[in-house]
Every structure is written in structure tokens, then in C-alpha cells.
Amino acid sequence: MSRQRERIIIVGGDAAGMSAASQVRRLRPDAEVVAFERTTHTSYALCGLPYLVAGLVDDPGKLVARTPDAHRRAGIDLRLRSEVIGIDLDRREVIVWDAEARREYREPFDRLVLATGARPRTLAVPGREAAGIFTLHSLDDALALAAWLQNERPRQAVVVGAGYVGIEVAEAFVTRGLPTTVLEAAPQVLTLLDPDMAELVERAMRDAGIDLRTSTPVEGFQTRGGRVVAVDTPHGSVPADVVVIGIGVEPNSELAGQAGIELGDRNAIHVDERCRTSVPGVWAAGDCADAYHRLLGRSVYFPLGTTANKQGRICGLDLAGRPARFPGIVGTAITRFGETEIARTGLSEREARAAGFEVAVGSVRSTTRSGYFPGATWMTVKIVADAGSGKLLGAQIVGGAGAGKRIDTVATALTAGMTLEEFIYLDLAYAPPFSPVWDPVVVAARKLAREV
Amino acid sequence: MSRQRERIIIVGGDAAGMSAASQVRRLRPDAEVVAFERTTHTSYALCGLPYLVAGLVDDPGKLVARTPDAHRRAGIDLRLRSEVIGIDLDRREVIVWDAEARREYREPFDRLVLATGARPRTLAVPGREAAGIFTLHSLDDALALAAWLQNERPRQAVVVGAGYVGIEVAEAFVTRGLPTTVLEAAPQVLTLLDPDMAELVERAMRDAGIDLRTSTPVEGFQTRGGRVVAVDTPHGSVPADVVVIGIGVEPNSELAGQAGIELGDRNAIHVDERCRTSVPGVWAAGDCADAYHRLLGRSVYFPLGTTANKQGRICGLDLAGRPARFPGIVGTAITRFGETEIARTGLSEREARAAGFEVAVGSVRSTTRSGYFPGATWMTVKIVADAGSGKLLGAQIVGGAGAGKRIDTVATALTAGMTLEEFIYLDLAYAPPFSPVWDPVVVAARKLAREV
Numbered sequence: 001m002s003r004q005r006e007r008i009i010i011v012g013g014d015a016a017g018m019s020a021a022s023q024v025r026r027l028r029p030d031a032e033v034v035a036f037e038r039t040t041h042t043s044y045a046l047c048g049l050p051y052l053v054a055g056l057v058d059d060p061g062k063l064v065a066r067t068p069d070a071h072r073r074a075g076i077d078l079r080l081r082s083e084v085i086g087i088d089l090d091r092r093e094v095i096v097w098d099a100e101a102r103r104e105y106r107e108p109f110d111r112l113v114l115a116t117g118a119r120p121r122t123l124a125v126p127g128r129e130a131a132g133i134f135t136l137h138s139l140d141d142a143l144a145l146a147a148w149l150q151n152e153r154p155r156q157a158v159v160v161g162a163g164y165v166g167i168e169v170a171e172a173f174v175t176r177g178l179p180t181t182v183l184e185a186a187p188q189v190l191t192l193l194d195p196d197m198a199e200l201v202e203r204a205m206r207d208a209g210i211d212l213r214t215s216t217p218v219e220g221f222q223t224r225g226g227r228v229v230a231v232d233t234p235h236g237s238v239p240a241d242v243v244v245i246g247i248g249v250e251p252n253s254e255l256a257g258q259a260g261i262e263l264g265d266r267n268a269i270h271v272d273e274r275c276r277t278s279v280p281g282v283w284a285a286g287d288c289a290d291a292y293h294r295l296l297g298r299s300v301y302f303p304l305g306t307t308a309n310k311q312g313r314i315c316g317l318d319l320a321g322r323p324a325r326f327p328g329i330v331g332t333a334i335t336r337f338g339e340t341e342i343a344r345t346g347l348s349e350r351e352a353r354a355a356g357f358e359v360a361v362g363s364v365r366s367t368t369r370s371g372y373f374p375g376a377t378w379m380t381v382k383i384v385a386d387a388g389s390g391k392l393l394g395a396q397i398v399g400g401a402g403a404g405k406r407i408d409t410v411a412t413a414l415t416a417g418m419t420l421e422e423f424i425y426l427d428l429a430y431a432p433p434f435s436p437v438w439d440p441v442v443v444a445a446r447k448l449a450r451e452v
Numbered sequence: 453m454s455r456q457r458e459r460i461i462i463v464g465g466d467a468a469g470m471s472a473a474s475q476v477r478r479l480r481p482d483a484e485v486v487a488f489e490r491t492t493h494t495s496y497a498l499c500g501l502p503y504l505v506a507g508l509v510d511d512p513g514k515l516v517a518r519t520p521d522a523h524r525r526a527g528i529d530l531r532l533r534s535e536v537i538g539i540d541l542d543r544r545e546v547i548v549w550d551a552e553a554r555r556e557y558r559e560p561f562d563r564l565v566l567a568t569g570a571r572p573r574t575l576a577v578p579g580r581e582a583a584g585i586f587t588l589h590s591l592d593d594a595l596a597l598a599a600w601l602q603n604e605r606p607r608q609a610v611v612v613g614a615g616y617v618g619i620e621v622a623e624a625f626v627t628r629g630l631p632t633t634v635l636e637a638a639p640q641v642l643t644l645l646d647p648d649m650a651e652l653v654e655r656a657m658r659d660a661g662i663d664l665r666t667s668t669p670v671e672g673f674q675t676r677g678g679r680v681v682a683v684d685t686p687h688g689s690v691p692a693d694v695v696v697i698g699i700g701v702e703p704n705s706e707l708a709g710q711a712g713i714e715l716g717d718r719n720a721i722h723v724d725e726r727c728r729t730s731v732p733g734v735w736a737a738g739d740c741a742d743a744y745h746r747l748l749g750r751s752v753y754f755p756l757g758t759t760a761n762k763q764g765r766i767c768g769l770d771l772a773g774r775p776a777r778f779p780g781i782v783g784t785a786i787t788r789f790g791e792t793e794i795a796r797t798g799l800s801e802r803e804a805r806a807a808g809f810e811v812a813v814g815s816v817r818s819t820t821r822s823g824y825f826p827g828a829t830w831m832t833v834k835i836v837a838d839a840g841s842g843k844l845l846g847a848q849i850v851g852g853a854g855a856g857k858r859i860d861t862v863a864t865a866l867t868a869g870m871t872l873e874e875f876i877y878l879d880l881a882y883a884p885p886f887s888p889v890w891d892p893v894v895v896a897a898r899k900l901a902r903e904v
Contacts, residue, residue, distance in 0.1 A: 015889070045822060045824070045884065045889070047822075047884055047889075048822060048824060048825070048884045051825065051885075056825070056826050057824050057825065057826075062823075062824035304882070305882060305889050306879070306880070306882040306889055306890075309889050309890060310877055324873070326877060327874065328879075329879045331879070332879040332880060332881050333883075334883045336883070336885050341886075343881050345881070370497060370499075370500060372497070372500060372509050372514035372515060373500070373509065374508050374509075402854070402857065404881065404886055405857065405858065405881055405886055406857065406860070408858070408860070408861045408878075408880045408891070409860045409861060409864050411878060411879050411880055412864040412865050412868070412878055412880075413864050413868075415868075415874075415878055415879065416865070416867075416868030416870070418868070421776070422779065422867075425779050426860075426864055427758070427781045427782045427784040427797070427863050428784060428860045428863055428864075429784050429785065429786035429795050429797070429856065429857060429859050429863065430499070430756070430757060430758040430786065431786045431787050431788070432497065432499055432500045432503055433503075434786055434788075434856055434857055435857070437467070437497070437499075437757050437758055437761050438758075438761060439860070
């Protein structure tokens with residue numbers, strides 16, 4: 001047998017997959033890098049889709065960080081409209097469906113990266129297939145929704161689910177002047193926040209004119225001529241000529257599961273700190289994989305674009321023989337509704353209790369800038385700590401411009417394992433246009449430090 | 453002898469002194485707390501003065517965090533227009549000049565806190581005493597300057613010094629539409645920044661119409677009828693009918709020095725981590741004291757309002773028998789010039805080299821938000837690390853809205869002693885309105901991590 005170039009196959013052409021592909025391409029010019037993507041898009045900003053719908057981003061092309069052509073020019077053998085439909089671990093081959101040529105073929109690999117992403121959770125209720133009902137999890141989804149808004153000129157929108165995507169879509173509709181009802185099965189929006197913090201978001205949504213109904217599950221869709229006309233709930237029906245369902249995502253891990261690769265939390269592909277799966281020679285990264293949660297001390301499914309990029313980088317480095325260690329996540333997330341910024345990191349009070357911590361919490365309402373400075377707005381910070389050790393466990397922020405990104409200070413402190421006492425003496429930046437003399441995150445921690 | 457209440461004397465009624473007074477008042481209701489302040493103001497925001505001059509803050513009262521009356525209601529024996537002019541450590545007494553009653557008296561103490569603050573550095577050149585020449589280091593300074601601007605309607609301003617205060621005053625003058633020249637003796641503005649970063653600030657100042665002249669020391673002031681009319685430099689004279697001198701501050705430490713209390717860096721009162729001076733029973737805090745610099749491993753004079761508040765708190769806790777430990781500073785500072793935010797933490801490249809580190813640096817220009825998101829502006833981040841260990845040493849940021857406070861992430865990481873490799877995998881908040889998927893501070897660190 002003649003010695004061949006090593007062949008690395010990447011399944012999935014978005015953040016994680018193409019980060020891995022780019023890293024290994026750069027560091028291992030000798031290897032062959034083949035990437036399969038079932039759509040015609042690569043490396044685009046999933047998190048930007050609601051803003052495309054809002055019209056704040058005017059050109060879908062702007063969401064594409066790197067085009068297929070750019071990847072090819074970089075030396076990646078990128079195959080679009082090519083879906084990997086099976087993995088044969090014995091023969092070290094993937095089975096590919098080429099939608100263009102309408103044929104199936106096998107491609108051998110030496111090493112394999114699974115970056116198959118996630119898909120929207122389904123809502124199995126009558127009428128779900130009617131026209132006018134959308135999800136928002138791909139560029140094609142966003143284009144379809146934008147076309148519907150443009151062509152059908154809907155007059156009454158319903159958003160099902162008040163998680164991050166639901167809230168961002170609701171903002172998009174409000175921005176477009178479309179009357180909007182948000183239906184959430186849980187008793188609060190954004191269940192990653194504690195109820196007291198979620199309430200601040202709910203108030204902002206209602207103030208913007210949204211008809212927000214919590215504890216209101218969707219039981220079905222009424223249709224006329226195949227088009228949605230209303231949404232049924234236990235408390236009556238809501239007229240709607242456009243609906244977006246955003247009730248979370250689940251990992252595309254069936255390929256891996258069928259091949260016998262170990263799955264973990266919520267069926268995500270379980271990976272170690274080098275993004276290796278349970279099968280030698282197979283890596284996974286991004287929204288199809290789990291990630292180690294530093295505060296919980298176990299791997300969880302918490303799919304986010306930032307983690308996808310980091311895991312992709314780790315994969316690429318590992319494939320290139322330069323192993324790096326992903327130290328894990330702390331559960332940071334951020335979004336906004338209109339002018340209201342919403343951020344969280346670590347564990348919420350509820351999550352911390354569920355994880356068995358003895359919890360102490362402190363909340364403050366403070367200004368984003370010195371109170372006397374023009375543009376100062378209000379923000380609320382909630383800090384969660386371990387009552388015994390005083391160790392920081394998490395924070396949540398809801399507030400005006402400049403509030404949200406302060407969560408990074410807490411995320412960094414959590415990563416370092418700081419106590420409240422260490423946290424309150426951090427040397428944070430102060431000048432009147434930026435902050436009160438004690439930063440609001442510190443004020444919350446100080447309040448708590450007195451009690452712990 | 454009958455047992456008396458313990459008497460704690462505080463010298464200085466601003467941030468550090470009144471923080472200490474308030475803490476000990478709250479925690480030790482049994483003690484007598486006496487505070488001497490030589491002006492009639494307490495607890496006001498020194499950092500807000502330039503914005504009062506700019507007219508952005510319309511009422512000086514808004515800068516007062518806590519009035520004398522409020523302190524008195526809290527049970528502090530606050531004596532205004534009362535200057536401590538001597539400390540008699542043998543007899544444990546302070547000597548007070550009561551400017552109201554025009555008399556001197558002695559007041560015994562059991563424990564003493566020196567919070568005498570700082571004063572502007574003087575510029576010993578001819579004409580310095582002319583009318584129209586100001587410094588900006590007290591509420592009275594600001595009111596005097598504002599009155600001059602109001603009554604004399606100057607048409608040509610000169611700011612001497614391009615440190616934080618100089619830049620903020622220049623911004624204030626530009627805001628008021630006053631043609632402004634800034635004269636700086638050093639070859640660059642803001643010597644706490646490296647030249648490459650300072651250049652970005654210089655560009656912003658010039659773009660705003662400021663006549664900025666670096667390497668231009670002031671040799672004297674020309675006067676007419678006792679009023680300033682021009683500023684002399686080696687490169688010619690600059691007409692001026694209002695001048696603000698902002699060339700740094702020096703500690704008010706003479707009282708302490710004369711009493712035999714140890715002074716340190718730049719004659720600041722040397723304190724330990726509990727803010728105790730070299731003399732038992734005497735504490736110091738704020739702009740008259742030094743602070744331990746965690747990266748330099750020694751105490752330095754780096755006077756800032758945030759540190760003053762923290763040291764005041766530490767003092768108060770210690771006096772109340774609840775010793776806390778001030779872990780030190782990392783050299784964080786922030787300001788802005790117009791829309792340009794300017795921040796730094798840790799050591800600059802220059803400072804790190806001077807301290808003997810083998811230095812690696814990385815700079816990037818990135819957007820504050822996802823590049824496609826409305827409102828995204830440019831920011832430049834420079835990261836400094838130890839070339840051998842990869843340990844973070846510092847960062848500098850110059851950029852648009854949202855850029856500056858990102859320094860807190862680095863300040864927190866510095867405090868935790870993180871390496872570049874740890875820093876780049878931090879779980880920082882990402883959504884398109886807030887950040888690119890890799891935060892700019894991380895992009896700079898990634899660039900550097902490849903080189904270290």
C-alpha cells in the first residue's frame with residue numbers, strides 16, 4: 001500500500017466545523033481536509049438571524065463570516081448540499097447524500113469531526129405544518145420568514161416560546177410595527193433567569209406593547225386554506241397570520257448515536273476537554289456536543305455560538321497535533337429586548353439550589369453610570385454565592401445600555417473561583433461616564449458579603 | 453480614671469475619610485467618631501468635576517454623594533472648615549485650626565485615620581498666579597472655573613497637561629465650543645498608555661479640533677492687568693484667556709511625614725494591606741496613601757477614587773475590629789474623550805519592560821459589536837503578556853461606545869493571575885448587539901498566544 005495523505009473529514013459547515021477545518025488547514029498543510037455541508041451556506045452568524053428579520057441587518061450576506069469560496073480558496077475541499085447520512089466506523093467511512101447529483105457515496109476518513117449542530121425542538125400539535133408558521137434556526141429559515149413578512153404583510157404575530165430566540169423575534173416584530181403576542185408555557189420568560197429577574201424583562205416586553213402570556217402552552221394551530229389563522233391555548237385562541245416557534249433546540253446527534261458514539265446530557269455527543277468523543281479518531285464540537293460546566297462539575301448541553309467557535313478551535317488544534325484543553329463553560333449568555341439588556345452567568349438561584357448548594361443571594365438596583373451623569377440608566381444585578389464558603393456561583397443582570405456586558409467581569413471571576421470577598425475588591429474601571437464609583441456588580445456582591 | 457468612649461478621629465471629609473467614618477459608625481455605635489474637613493464639602497465626586505465644567509452636570513449639588521448634614525444625622529461629629537495642622541503622637545492629639553472661630557485647639561484621639569487626599573502638582577513658572585489660571589481638584593476649583601467661563605466669556609483656552617484631567621477638561625471646553633490648545637511636555641498624551649495607543653487618542657483630539665502640541669513644556673504665562681493673556685513655550689506663545697493646569701497630583705502627606713509616619717512611593721503615606729501606617733493606632737487611606745500593586749509586587753502611588761473608597765472601607769472595618777485585607781490594585785483606569793473611550797489595566801508595554809519583564813504584545817482592531825450590527829464601532833486592544841510564562845500583564849483599549857469597560861474583564865483576569873491560554877477560553881457574553889463572537893479583548897490575546 002502506498003502512503004497516502006491523511007484525510008480529515010468534517011461534518012457540518014458552520015461555526016464549529018469550519019473553525020476546526022480552518023485551524024487544521026492552517027497548521028497541517030500536508031493533510032487533506034474535506035467538509036460536508038447539507039445547505040449552501042457556511043460559517044454564518046446564527047445569532048444574527050433575528051436582526052435580519054427585524055430589518056436591522058439589511059443584507060443576509062453580511063451574516064456570512066466566510067463564504068464557501070473563501071473556504072475553498074483556503075484549501076478546504078468543501079462540498080455543499082452534501083449530507084452525511086451514516087458513519088461506518090468499522091470501515092472508517094462516511095456515507096454521503098449528494099443532493100445535487102442525487103446520489104449516495106462513501107468517503108473514507110482517517111479522522112472525523114462531527115459538527116452537525118442543533119435543530120429547533122418540535123411542537124407536535126395539530127396544524128403545525130400550516131403555511132405562516134416558522135422556526136428561526138438557519139439562514140434559509142430567516143429568508144423564508146422575511147419573505148412571508150414582505151409578501152403576505154401579516155397583521156398579527158404570535159411568538160411561541162419566550163427563550164432567547166423568542167424574545168429576539170418578538171423584538172424584531174415590534175421593531176417592524178407588527179402587533180405581537182408571546183405565548184410561553186412556563187410561568188415566566190427566560191427560564192435561565194430567576195423569576196424575580198425575569199419579571200423585569202416581562203415588564204419591558206409589556207411596556208413595548210407585547211401581549212405576553214406566560215403559563216400558556218400552545219395546543220394547536222387553526223388554519224384556513226392551509227394557512228395559519230390562530231393559535232389555540234387552554235385560555236382561548238389568539239389570531240395570528242404569522243407564527244414563529246422558538247422553544248429551544250436539540251442536538252443533531254443521531255448519526256453519532258447510531259454509530260455507537262457515547263451521548264450525554266440531553267443526547268448531546270459527549271466530548272472530553274480535547275473535544276474527543278468516546279471513539280478514537282472521532283471528535284465533536286459545537287451545538288451537537290456537550291461541554292464541561294465548571295460550576296456543576298459535569299458536562300451539560302448548553303449550545304452557544306461562542307462555545308462552538310472555541311470547541312472548533314480546540315478540535316482543529318488537536319487534529320493538528322497541538323492539543324489544547326477547553327476549560328469549560330460557566331453558563332454565560334446575553335441578549336436584549338429593545339433597550340433592555342439581559343445577561344446571566346454561572347448558576348441562577350434556582351439552578352444553584354437544584355445542584356445542592358446552600359445559597360445566599362443579593363440584589364441591587366443601581367445606575368449604569370454615575371447617577372448624575374447624562375445617559376445613566378437603571379440596572380438590576382443579582383448575585384448568587386455559596387453561603388458557606390462565600391464563593392461566587394453566578395450573576396444575572398437586567399438593565400439599560402452598558403449593563404449587560406458587565407456580566408463578563410463575573411464570568412471571569414467565576415472561572416477564577418473567586419469568593420465574594422475577593423470580588424468586591426477587584427480593581428474595576430471607574431469614571432462617571434462609565435460607572436458609579438463602586439460598579440453595580442460589586443455593590444450587589446458587597447450587599448451579599450455582609451450577609452454571608 | 454473613668455472609662456471613656458473610644459474616640460476615633462478622621463482627618464479629611466472626602467471619599468476615603470467618610471467611607472471609613474461611615475463604616476466604623478455603623479459597626480461600632482459605642483465609639484465616638486470625629487471627622488475634620490477644611491472645606492465646607494464632604495463626600496463629593498472629584499471625578500465628576502470636568503463634567504460640571506462641561507455643563508453636562510448642571511448642578512454641583514448632584515456631585516455630592518453625602519452632605520455634611522447626612523453625615524451628622526448618621527452620628528458622625530463632623531467639623532467643617534477645620535484643618536488639622538499637626539499631629540502629636542506622644543500625646544495622641546491632633547492640632548486643629550478652626551477657620552470659622554479663627555482659633556487653634558487640640559483634640560485627643562485613641563485612633564487616627566489620615567485621609568488628607570492629594571493636591572495638584574504645581575507649575576513653578578512666571579505668571580502662574582495670574583487670574584484666569586485654574587486647577588481642577590476640588591468642588592471650589594470647579595465652581596471658580598465655571599464662574600470665570602460664565603462671567604469672562606473667554607475665547608481661547610489652553611490646557612496644560614494631557615493626562616486624564618487635561619483630556620477631560622479639553623473635552624469640556626470643546627463641548628462648550630471653546631477653541632482649545634493642549635500643551636503636553638511629554639512626547640505623547642496619557643503617559644499611562646503606550647505611544648501606539650496614545651496616538652489613537654491624539655488623533656481623536658485633533659479630529660475634534662483641538663490644537664494638540666506634545667513635547668511642549670510651559671515656560672511661563674504672559675499677563676495683562678493681572679490676567680493671563682498667553683502661555684509661553686519653547687516653540688512660541690499661545691494666546692489664552694483661560695488656562696487649566698492638570699499635570700498630576702501629589703499626596704498631602706506632610707502632616708504624616710512631620711509626625712514621623714513612614715512615607716513611600718512619591719511621598720505617599722505607606723500603608724499595609726489593612727491600611728495601617730507605620731505607627732500603631734494610625735491608619736491612612738485614599739489619595740494621600742500608597743497601595744500595593746499586585747503585578748509590580750510593591751506599593752505604589754496610584755491615586756484613584758475607587759481605591760480611596762475601598763481603602764476607606766478597609767480602614768473602617770479594621771477600626772471596628774473586623775479586619776479585612778485590601779488585596780491591592782492592578783492599575784486600572786478609564787476615561788473618554790468625546791466618543792472615544794480610553795482604558796488601561798495592569799502594566800503597559802513600557803511599564804512591563806521597565807519592571808524587568810520579558811514582554812510579548814499583541815494588538816488588534818476589531819468592532820465593538822458584530823461587524824454587521826448597527827452601532828458597531830471600532831476599537832483597538834493591546835494586550836501585554838510575559839513572554840516566558842504567557843501570564844497576562846496588562847491591556848489597553850481605545851475605541852467607541854462599549855469599548856472601555858471591557859477592561860474589567862482583563863483586570864479581573866490579572867487579579868486571578870491568568871495566562872493568555874486561560875484567558876482566551878473565558879466564557880464571555882456574546883450576542884450581535886454586544887460583541888463579535890470572539891470578544892475583542894480575546895482576539896488580541898489569541899493573536900498573542902500564537903506568538904508567545
